Amino acid sequence: MSKALVLFAHGARAQAWAAPFERLQAQVRAQVEAQSLECAVTLAFLELMTPSLPVAIDALVAQGADDITVVPVFLGQGGHLLRDLPQLTDAIRAAHPGLRLQVVGAIGEDPGVQAAMRDYCIRSLA
Known part of the structure; x- marks a missing residue:
């Protein structure tokens, strides 16, 4: 079974908007490689940017992925x-x-992510 992880973001007209998501993708990919996990890591967008989620998944399937997890990089379930x-x-x-496709909850609803955001907010007071 070939695994893949898709970071799914909204998209925007300004190309610079994607920079934090591209950094996240690079960091996740590096961690996957450091742990010797066999898992492709890609980024897809809902609108205004490419690739779209269907295009990204089509490409992963064409590369042999048959177990794909989608992580919505959204703050909440809107x-x-x-x-x-x-x-x-x-x-x-x-x-x-034949594809096993799993979608997990919005990244911003994860307790660990919430704690990191809380800590960032508190540090901004300094």
Whole structure:
């Protein structure tokens, strides 16, 4: 089984907006490699930037991935994650019936991420 991880972000018109997500992708990829995990790590966007989630997953499947986890790099479960993402994943599953596709919760709802954001906010007072 070939694994892949897709960091799924919103997208924006300004190319510079993607920089933190590209850094996150590079950091995750480096950690995956440091742990000798066999897992492709890619970045996909909902809109305004490329690749889209379906295009990114099509490419991963073409490279042999059959177990893909999507991590929404969103602060919370808003309309995009409640409506748009399920529609996208339904279409992806229909296009790739043998694919194991897992979508985890929004990154901003993770307790560890919340703690890191809390600490950042407190440090901003200094």
